[in-house]
Each structure stands twice: as structure tokens, then as C-alpha cells.
Amino acid sequence: MPAPPPDAQTQLAELISVEPCGTDGVLLRLRPEAPVTQDGAPLAPNRFFMLRREDGLSPAIPRPFSIYREVPTEGDGPADLVFLVKVIGPGTRALAESAPGTFLRLIGPLGLGWPDLTTPGDPxxxxxxxxxxxxxxxxxxxxxxxxxxxxxxxxxxxxxxxxxxxxxxxxxxxxxxxxxxxxxxxxxxxxxxxxxxxxxxxxxxxxxxxxxxxxxxxxxxxxxxxxxxxxxxxxxxxxxxxxxxxLEELMGCGVGICNGCVVETVPGSELGSWPNVKACVEGPAFRCDTVVL
Ligand SMILES: Cc1cc2nc3c(=O)[nH]c(=O)nc-3n(C[C@H](O)[C@H](O)[C@H](O)COP(=O)(O)OP(=O)(O)OC[C@H]3O[C@@H](n4cnc5c(N)ncnc54)[C@H](O)[C@@H]3O)c2cc1C
Ligand code: FES
The missing domain is CATH 3.40.50.80 (Nucleotide-binding domain of ferredoxin-NADP reductase (FNR) module)
Incomplete structure (x- = not known):
């Protein structure tokens, strides 16, 4: 049964700043109301969040974005979350045009992130x-x-x-x-x-x-x-x-329900017992010998 990861939550986060970045990007800095990790540990790299405006001025379906950076705040409050967003369509434009001080819907952390990068092996x-x-x-x-x-x-x-x-x-x-x-x-x-x-x-x-x-x-x-x-x-x-x-698949729900992000598996590979996987739940990162790109 599809389900959000146990640490995922839906909450509002205050938009602290929107800074232009490169030709068509912005850095969105959000301050969540509650910490996104329970134990104060940093988020694992390549977890992602679904983001949406709450004022009806962005598409109803939130859009997925990798966590870019976590920035500690003064005091005991939760760390700020920074997203690096390339503006390509209505969802990203609406986020980039949001005014600091507004609250955005923040759903996550989702997905499995990268595999454990600290396992011994080649660089x-x-x-x-x-x-x-x-x-x-x-x-x-x-x-x-x-x-x-x-x-x-x-x-x-x-x-x-x-x-x-x-x-x-x-x-x-x-x-x-x-x-x-x-x-x-x-x-x-x-x-x-x-x-x-x-x-x-x-x-x-x-x-x-x-x-x-x-x-x-x-x-x-x-x-x-x-x-x-x-x-x-x-x-x-x-x-x-x-x-x-x-994989930056198109995603509707981010939690395994909508089947919007299915990826074909390689028969006989580690994931090959089923013809496809969902990038939001089993990804977004996959070993390249297990999926058809
Ligand atoms: C796990 C994950 C992490 C992501 N992390 C980031 C991130 O950190 N920063 C960032 O800027 N973007 C990221 N993306 C991509 C981002 O989600 C899309 O750019 C966004 O959803 C586009 O929404 P939109 O409404 O602006 O554009 P839409 O109107 O949805 O799309 C505009 C055009 O781009 C195409 N398009 C939309 N999404 C994608 C996609 N994922 N791949 C290829 N073409 C697409 C559409 O088909 C359409 O032609 C990530 C996607 C996933 C799945
Ligand atoms: S985005 Fe809905 S199932 Fe993956």
C-alpha cells in the first residue's frame, strides 16, 4: 500500500526570501513551523518536498523540489530550508513571484534520497x-x-x-x-x-x-x-x-497514489520483479542498471 514516508508531514512554511539565481532561477528560503527531522539531524541529501502557494494563485497540484540547503536559524527554531528553483511554467513562476512573509504549503520530506554515500568504495x-x-x-x-x-x-x-x-x-x-x-x-x-x-x-x-x-x-x-x-x-x-x-519525473502526489511518476524496470535486475517502480516512493534516485531511462 503506498504511503508517505514515516517522517513526512504537511505544514505551512513562511517564505523568508526569494533571491534571483542565474538567468532563470530563484533561491526560495522557507521557515517551516515544525522541524522536518525529529532528532535535529540534518536531512538526508536528495529528499524532496512538494511545494504550493496557498492563495489559489498557483496550480492546485504542488510541485516537487529537491532540498538544496538547510540553514540553521538563531535560537532553537527549525532550520530554514532553501530550494533552488528553475522557473519553467505556472507552478515554478507562482512560487518565484511569491512575496516574502507569505506561507507556502510544504509536504515532505519525501522519497529515499541518494543511497548511503558514505559506504566504503570508490570515490x-x-x-x-x-x-x-x-x-x-x-x-x-x-x-x-x-x-x-x-x-x-x-x-x-x-x-x-x-x-x-x-x-x-x-x-x-x-x-x-x-x-x-x-x-x-x-x-x-x-x-x-x-x-x-x-x-x-x-x-x-x-x-x-x-x-x-x-x-x-x-x-x-x-x-x-x-x-x-x-x-x-x-x-x-x-x-x-x-x-x-x-529522476525528475512529473509528479502529482509525491507519495505513491497517483501513478504519475512510474518508471520501467529492467527485467532480471534488482527491481525487475515488477514492471515498473514509482519515482516518488522508490526513488527519485535509481541504480542505472535497474531502470529504463
Ligand atoms: C524529485 C524531483 C526533484 C526536483 N527538484 C527540482 C529542483 O530542485 N529544482 C527545480 O527547479 N526543479 C526540480 N524538479 C522539477 C520541477 O518539479 C518542475 O520543474 C516543476 O514541477 C515544473 O512545474 P511548472 O508548473 O513550473 O511547469 P509545468 O507547466 O509543469 O511544466 C512546464 C514544461 O516543463 C515540462 N516539465 C515539467 N516538469 C518536468 C520535469 N520534471 N522534467 C522534464 N520536464 C518537465 C512540462 O512537460 C512542460 O512542458 C524536480 C522534480 C522532481 C520529480
Ligand atoms: S507522484 Fe503520485 S505516484 Fe508518484
Missing amino acids: WVFLAGGIGSAPFFMAVESLTRAGDAAEEAGTEPPAAPYLLYGAATAGLVYDVEEFAELDCSLHVATDDGSLGFRGNVLQLLDRLIADGLVPERLRIAACGPLPMLRAAQTWAAARDLECWAS
Whole structure:
């Protein structure tokens, strides 16, 4: 029976600020009325929330967005949640045009997030395409925290990740200055060469490996446009490397009820006992050898 994750809740959150970001994006900072984790622990990276205005000026169906950042507030109040939103249609436009001080419907956290990125193994290479960078900020932060904890405990820290951030042009490499502050090896690519390497993130990855700047044995987590995810899937399969893709399927409910987000599974794979999965419940990230992209 489909059900929201046990930690999901629906609540109102005050919109604290709306800042432009890149050519067509905004950073929405929300202050939830109640904490979104029960134990004060940070949210797992790549959980997502459904967001909607409550004044009838946005579509009735809320829209899904990955949590981008959690920002502690002064005092004991819940941390603020920041969403990085690309404005493409009525739902995102309505959110971007909301006035600070209004209250938005916030449903979540939903989905399973990334797999546990701290499991021992080859270093992670995060492939971000445009707005697909949103679920990687907290992914890098989670590995930094795990590294600090391992250092304190005198155990082996996870390898620092690589973040390859690509877009069509410089204005779509959102919030790159903040990504540059993270504890990871950041490389930028643009199709038109207006920022960083000229080409796509997989061409950049090939170049970095050839130059000895990224090891040949690696694990991939990718989020971005479907052609990029398919290319990552093919690239990793040809090298027998672990690869995960976070899917930005159209979603109606976010909790497994509407069947709006079904994804075909690969027969015989780990998920192949059923012909499809729901990205909102079993995803949004899937191992690339288990789903048909
Ligand atoms: C788990 C998840 C996390 C997401 N995280 C983010 C995020 O952090 N930031 C962000 O900006 N967006 C994110 N998205 C995408 C976001 O939900 C859509 O852009 C949004 O729902 C569009 O709503 P709209 O009303 O503005 O546009 P719509 O009118 O719904 O769409 C405008 C056009 O874009 C197409 N479209 C809509 N959604 C998608 C999609 N998901 N993929 C491809 N085409 C689409 C529509 O078919 C239509 O042609 C995420 C989606 C999912 C499923
Ligand atoms: S969005 Fe409704 S089932 Fe996934």
C-alpha cells in the first residue's frame, strides 16, 4: 500500500526570501513551523518536498523540489530550508513571484534520497546538469561531515567527492560560487564554453581521467536532463561502474497514489520483479542498471 514516508508531514512554511539565481532561477528560503527531522539531524541529501502557494494563485497540484540547503536559524527554531528553483511554467513562476512573509504549503520530506554515500568504495563523481545540481550541495556536505566524524573516531574517512557541473551556458550554472566553497573537487563545463570546459560533463569526465585528475575507478551519481542521464548510464555500463540517476519525473502526489511518476524496470535486475517502480516512493534516485531511462 503506498504511503508517505514515516517522517513526512504537511505544514505551512513562511517564505523568508526569494533571491534571483542565474538567468532563470530563484533561491526560495522557507521557515517551516515544525522541524522536518525529529532528532535535529540534518536531512538526508536528495529528499524532496512538494511545494504550493496557498492563495489559489498557483496550480492546485504542488510541485516537487529537491532540498538544496538547510540553514540553521538563531535560537532553537527549525532550520530554514532553501530550494533552488528553475522557473519553467505556472507552478515554478507562482512560487518565484511569491512575496516574502507569505506561507507556502510544504509536504515532505519525501522519497529515499541518494543511497548511503558514505559506504566504503570508490570515490563518488557527482554529475550535475543545470538545475540538476540542487541535490548535490547537501550530498557533498554529508560526505564532509562523515569525513570529520571518521577523523575524530580515527577511522578511514570516505574519499572526497568530485562535482562535475555542466550546463548549456554560464547563466545556467546556478550558485556556482557557493558550490566552489564546498569540500569537493569542482569542475565546470558549458556547451558554449562561456564558463569552464567547453563540452558536456561526460566529455569533461573523460578529459579529467585522461589527465589523471580523476581516478578510473569511481562511482557516479547523476541528476540533470534525461539525455545526460542516459549518457551517464551508457558510459558507466561500458566500464562496469556503479551509477545512480536521480529522476525528475512529473509528479502529482509525491507519495505513491497517483501513478504519475512510474518508471520501467529492467527485467532480471534488482527491481525487475515488477514492471515498473514509482519515482516518488522508490526513488527519485535509481541504480542505472535497474531502470529504463
Ligand atoms: C524529485 C524531483 C526533484 C526536483 N527538484 C527540482 C529542483 O530542485 N529544482 C527545480 O527547479 N526543479 C526540480 N524538479 C522539477 C520541477 O518539479 C518542475 O520543474 C516543476 O514541477 C515544473 O512545474 P511548472 O508548473 O513550473 O511547469 P509545468 O507547466 O509543469 O511544466 C512546464 C514544461 O516543463 C515540462 N516539465 C515539467 N516538469 C518536468 C520535469 N520534471 N522534467 C522534464 N520536464 C518537465 C512540462 O512537460 C512542460 O512542458 C524536480 C522534480 C522532481 C520529480
Ligand atoms: S507522484 Fe503520485 S505516484 Fe508518484
